[in-house]
Amino acid sequence: NTRIVLNERPKAGPITDTTFRTETVDVPEVKDGEVLVKVVYTSLDPTQRGWINEGRSYLPPVDIGAPMRAGGIGRVLVSKDDSLKAGDLVQGMFSWQEYYVGSAKSMQKKQTPEGGRDVDHLGLFGMTGLTAYVGMFDIGQIKDGDHVVISGAAGAVGLTCTQIALAHPKCKVTVIAGNPEKLEYLKKLGAHNVLNYKDADFKQQFKNVGLIDLYYDNVGGAILDQALSQIAPYARIVACGAISAYNATKPEPIYNYFNVISMKATWKGFIIMDHADRYVDGIKYLAGLQKEGKLEYQYHVTEGLDTCVGTLQDMFAGRNVGKTVVKIARD
Numbered sequence: 035n036t037r038i039v040l041n042e043r044p045k046a047g048p049i050t051d052t053t054f055r056t057e058t059v060d061v062p063e064v065k066d067g068e069v070l071v072k073v074v075y076t077s078l079d080p081t082q083r084g085w086i087n088e089g090r091s092y093l094p095p096v097d098i099g100a101p102m103r104a105g106g107i108g109r110v111l112v113s114k115d116d117s118l119k120a121g122d123l124v125q126g127m128f129s130w131q132e133y134y135v136g137s138a139k140s141m142q143k144k145q146t147p148e149g150g151r152d153v154d155h156l157g158l159f160g161m162t163g164l165t166a167y168v169g170m171f172d173i174g175q176i177k178d179g180d181h182v183v184i185s186g187a188a189g190a191v192g193l194t195c196t197q198i199a200l201a202h203p204k205c206k207v208t209v210i211a212g213n214p215e216k217l218e219y220l221k222k223l224g225a226h227n228v229l230n231y232k233d234a235d236f237k238q239q240f241k242n243v244g245l246i247d248l249y250y251d252n253v254g255g256a257i258l259d260q261a262l263s264q265i266a267p268y269a270r271i272v273a274c275g276a277i278s279a280y281n282a283t284k285p286e287p288i289y290n291y292f293n294v295i296s297m298k299a300t301w302k303g304f305i306i307m308d309h310a311d312r313y314v315d316g317i318k319y320l321a322g323l324q325k326e327g328k329l330e331y332q333y334h335v336t337e338g339l340d341t342c343v344g345t346l347q348d349m350f351a352g353r354n355v356g357k358t359v360v361k362i363a364r365d
């Protein structure tokens with residue numbers, strides 16, 4: 035079993051060539067209640083950068099020497115539990131490795147509908163699609179006619195949020211991303227205003243789009259700060275992610291906090307894993323949107339376990355459009 039393990043904990047800043055190391059170990063024996071899975075796809079997510087830090091978070095840090103935690107989908111090769119059999123498609127925290135052995139209870143059996151793709155269990159109907167759904171509806175309380183602004187708009191979560199907002203009655207949709215090709219694509223999907231946060235006059239461009247009813251924050255930092263300066267009365271701010279801070283050596287200041295009070299805004303954070311009761315509704319909604327031709331979903335796919343680290347680095351450099359996954363094995 036070839037796997038990528040955490041070699042050292044990076045203090046601050048981006049992951050480096052020595053953060054992880056590759057090793058080959060024997061596949062553990064499968065005990066009663068356990069299953070051996072061949073990992074087919076592994077999910078790459080910005081939050082993995084946080085999982086290798088020390089300190090308090092929503093999950094404990096990955097231990098030094100442990101395989102890098104990652105969601106994945108795979109096929110059961112051997113099962114010693116009645117709930118699963120060889121050949122079943124399963125989803126779980128399989129880590130960056132070729133094979134996973136764990137309790138049957140630690141994974142969910144999946145069925146891919148006719149014409150669907152197995153990888154959708156990690157993207158469109160997986161954590162990132164559902165994050166967009168719960169974030170826009172439950173946390174952001176999207177309303178007809180809202181001016182919705184979405185940062186990180188060409189990424190896995192952002193692309194889904196953008197299309198949910200575009201499908202919502204009478205919403206004006208402003209999107210923010212980091213390169214012209216991404217913005218061109220978002221414009222083609224129907225976004226009303228597209229902003230490149232790397233443009234020299236970004237601040238002025240952002241100001242020109244006017245007051246914001248719903249700000250969907252994937253990046254934090256200076257973009258969030260400016261969004262706070264433009265919130266409308268009773269605005270909602272969805273604190274989904276803060277990728278600009280994950281590799282930062284010191285936090286960026288927020289100057290416009292008082293607007294949350296003076297504009298009587300709601301600023302709410304959430305972690306999608308706490309909203310499992312909404313998954314069925316979310317999948318139904320996203321499937322419906324896709325069927326109506328209102329949801330185009332993109333994957334950024336690389337092949338081979340040895341691409342995991344580089345592809346994660348690429349995600350922080352903005353080289354992905356849509357959901358990033360690595361194909362580990364042929365299914």
Ligand code: NDP
Nearest residue numbers: 189190191211212252253274275276277278304305306352
């Ligand atoms: P993405 O697919 O959006 O990939 C990350 C993107 O972030 C890059 O493509 C890049 O695009 C952008 N980016 C990178 N660095 C910066 C920066 N310094 N400033 C602004 N943008 C930057 O990732 P996901 O869709 O998977 O995740 C998006 C956010 O949602 C993350 O913050 C993540 O942690 C969060 N999240 C939260 C969840 C929750 O439960 N709360 C669940 C899942 C994700 P560009 O070219 O535009 O710079």
